[in-house]
Amino acid sequence: MSVVGARPGHASAYLVRAAVTAPSVHNSQPWLFVSDGDRGIEVHADAGRRLPLADPHGREMLISCGAALFNVRLAMRHLGFKPVVRDFPEPGDPSFLARVMWGAYAPPTGEEQRLYGALHRRHTVRGPLLADPLPAGLLDALRDHARAEGAELHVVGDPGGRRRLAALVRAGEEAQHPDCLPLTGRDYAGLAPLFPAPPRRGQGRSGLVAILGTDRDDRRAWLRVGQALERVLLHAAAHDVMAAFHTQPLEVPHLRARTRRTVGEGAFPQMILRLGHASGVCPLPRRPLAEVLR
Template structure:
């Protein structure tokens, strides 16, 4: 029975990992199961060659998938044994995971597990509903447990600076045809049957401006795509937060992804969603300015806004047959 349970835990973990967040929903991961062990590999064919030349965002997405597998395995009653970057000669092998000792899941783990398929990325403003400070503090502790730091930006002036950096990066990228073509590669047209990328219903055709304005990715670039949902009642910025790490290597990028997913699942359990703004982090000079001026020397890995939305968008994920190597 224990062998059968371990096999079920492995299968459940991989099934759950498909629902992790990734830049433009590229889903840049591949899995294999051998000898009761899952191998997580980077699918470099799905890397953004222009916006993510270093692979930082790819590894953050894979780190989120790793935390999702850890959570799913714990929900199945096993403490996962994880090795990160186990083989320097195989750089695409990011982690291995196997069921360890049997441990009944506590309620906190079950809470996270129930959000794996429910969590959604938001791509517009938020409703004018305050996110409790106590929840933000708990999210910060969740990030810390994974080796990262989540810092809410409380100063209105600092929020304006981050919004301005996002606007600047968005403006520069919009003038670069390479960025635009790479972006629309992952933007689905209405009625698309694709199982990756961002569905047309998943972003607004024309997003309402927040104050200060945090521009969204222009997935409808030169197309009449996107949701026509009324966004007039959802223009709040929400809580702006920075996810940072003390270093900036492959290990830290994976740590950031695990921290990100821990934060997102916990927030989702309390009805809070996240909108991501990585434009400024894709431009070296702006990212370094942010690190020096607003991150106390820590490396910014994600800019996000946290808030409440009453939209319930669908998401798409590739079937297991496409992510199993």
């Protein structure tokens, strides 16, 4: 589909195919999309796919939907249109997260094209990362991308901070799954070697460790940080850098409060990431288009 020749009224399926490549917490894929004809598309939360024990307030559900919303915006830019976004357009319908309308024509920037090209390259890592260093300048660029969406990317580089964060991740895992083997016995998601004293510039087999945070902790902030998350992940993927997520301590209130001290009292932690090069990363299955587009 060419940028100039795209017809908005025929593009809903195109937008949703881009949207559903987004990551979601525990691969829950808690989104629905409603075509609004020539005007645009609606993004809704599929509340039936919220995880009630891990996510009682829907925070992770909105983060996941925010990532999908960013991809809708990006796909519109790839087609050469400026997205016009209105979030939470109907206060009486909490599942209606955003209406994205076709705006004026404007060619996509080179960076937008690179981000779009990374949609199908980005995959979530579920194991250890390679020890290869990150490309020069990437970390600063990732911080800028997070900031552009209203979030902050806080790097946990000192050994003490990494050890404390590792302990919180383990405590969160044990709180949710007390009958499971301990992390050190099963290398859950590559966490057994996570956060040792880093051998070089804060990066070892665990990769670069970072926390994505916001200055508020409400539904609008959760939707916003989901967009920041996907923007960060796509820029990283464009440089062959992938991410692993660790939500365990953020799903237990008192552990999330302790995690907050890592980023400072002025910020709320929303996602814990490991970033690095990976091998053998496989895409996860996606819900069929007919199930998520109405």
